[in-house]
Amino acid sequence: MDSQSDNPLLEVSDLTVAFGGRPVVHGISFAIRQGQTLGLVGESGSGKSATSLALLRLLPPSAQVTGSITFAGQNLLALPEPEMRRQRGSGIAMIFQEPMSALNPAMTVGQQIAEAVQAHHPEMDRNAIKKKVLEAMHDVALPDPAARFGHYPHQFSGGQRQRILIAMALVNRPRLLIADEPTTALDVTVQAQILELLASLRRSHSLAMLFISHDLAVVAQACGQPGDQVAVMQHGRIVEQAPAAELFRAPQHPYTRRLLASTPTMQTDRGLPLASLA
Numbered sequence: 001m002d003s004q005s006d007n008p009l010l011e012v013s014d015l016t017v018a019f020g021g022r023p024v025v026h027g028i029s030f031a032i033r034q035g036q037t038l039g040l041v042g043e044s045g046s047g048k049s050a051t052s053l054a055l056l057r058l059l060p061p062s063a064q065v066t067g068s069i070t071f072a073g074q075n076l077l078a079l080p081e082p083e084m085r086r087q088r089g090s091g092i093a094m095i096f097q098e099p100m101s102a103l104n105p106a107m108t109v110g111q112q113i114a115e116a117v118q119a120h121h122p123e124m125d126r127n128a129i130k131k132k133v134l135e136a137m138h139d140v141a142l143p144d145p146a147a148r149f150g151h152y153p154h155q156f157s158g159g160q161r162q163r164i165l166i167a168m169a170l171v172n173r174p175r176l177l178i179a180d181e182p183t184t185a186l187d188v189t190v191q192a193q194i195l196e197l198l199a200s201l202r203r204s205h206s207l208a209m210l211f212i213s214h215d216l217a218v219v220a221q222a223c224g225q226p227g228d229q230v231a232v233m234q235h236g237r238i239v240e241q242a243p244a245a246e247l248f249r250a251p252q253h254p255y256t257r258r259l260l261a262s263t264p265t266m267q268t269d270r271g272l273p274l275a276s277l278a
C-alpha cells in the first residue's frame with residue numbers, strides 16, 4: 001500500500017496540455033501524499049482548471065495531454081476508459097465552483113447523491129444506498145438529512161448546495177479530492193464555513209486534496225495543516241512551490257510577491273488602492 005510507503009498518492013510529472021498546438025500548461029510537475037493538501041494558486045487563465053481536468057481526463061478530445069499522471073501506482077493517461085470511470089468518484093473526486101450549475105434542478109438532492117453511489121455500487125439495494133446518502137449528508141453537516149433528502153436544489157442556500165456537492169464527491173470515499181475554486185461563488189462568511197468543513201473532512205477521511213483558487217488568502221486557509229504545500233502558477237508554469245507556511249512567510253518568486261501584495265490583510269491600509277497584478 002502506498003499509504004505505508006513513501007510513494008505519493010498522486011504524482012504528476014512534466015504535464016503539458018495544449019489546445020490546437022498552443023500549450024496552456026507547460027510541463028508542470030508536483031506530487032500529493034495521502035492526507036496532504038496542495039494549494040494551486042494563480043491568476044485567471046493560468047491553467048489551473050486545465051490541469052485539474054487533465055488529471056481526471058475530462059478535457060475535450062481537442063486537448064493534447066502529454067507527460068505522466070500516476071495515481072495510487074497507476075498511470076492514468078494509459079488507463080482504459082472503463083477503468084478511468086471507476087477511478088472518477090471512487091479514487092479521485094472533484095467539486096466545482098458553481099454549486100447550482102453542477103446540480104440537476106429537476107432531481108431531489110437525495111436522488112442525485114444516490115446516483116453517485118449507484119454508479120460505483122450497482123450491487124447495493126435501495127435501503128443501503130439511502131443509508132449511505134444520509135450518512136454523507138450528515139458528514140457535511142446538512143441539517144436534518146432525513147427531512148431534506150427529498151428536497152430540490154433550489155430549496156437550499158448557496159452554502160448548503162456546496163455542502164451537497166461535497167457530500168456527493170465524498171460519498172464513495174475517494175482518496176483524493178480536487179476542489180476547483182470551491183468557495184469562489186460564496187460570500188465570505190459561508191466561504192469560511194466551507195473551508196472549515198473541508199479541513200475537518202480532511203482529518204476524518206485522511207483525504208488528500210488539490211485545492212485550486214486564484215485567491216491566496218483562501219489558499220492560505222485551505223493549506224493550514226503541517227506538510228501542506230502551495231504551488232504558484234503563472235502562464236501555465238509552476239513558478240514557485242514550497243511548504244505553505246514558508247511560501248507565505250518568505251515568497252521567492254516576484255510573481256508570488258505581487259500576488260501576496262495584492263491580497264488584503266488586517267494590516268492593509270484600506271485608504272490605499274490594492275497593488276495590481278499588471
Ligand SMILES: Nc1ncnc2c1ncn2[C@@H]1O[C@H](COP(=O)(O)OP(=O)(O)OP(=O)(O)O)[C@@H](O)[C@H]1O
Pocket residue numbers: 019024042043044045046047048049050051060214
Ligand atoms: N476547451 C478549451 N479550448 C481551448 N482553450 C482552452 C480550453 N479550456 C481552456 N482553454 C485555455 O486554456 C487557458 C487556461 O485556462 P484555465 O481554464 O485552465 O484557466 P484557470 O487558471 O482555471 O482560470 P480561472 O481562474 O479563470 O478559472 C486559457 O487561456 C483558456 O482560454
Ligand SMILES: [Mg+2]
Pocket residue numbers: 048049050180
Ligand atoms: Mg479555472
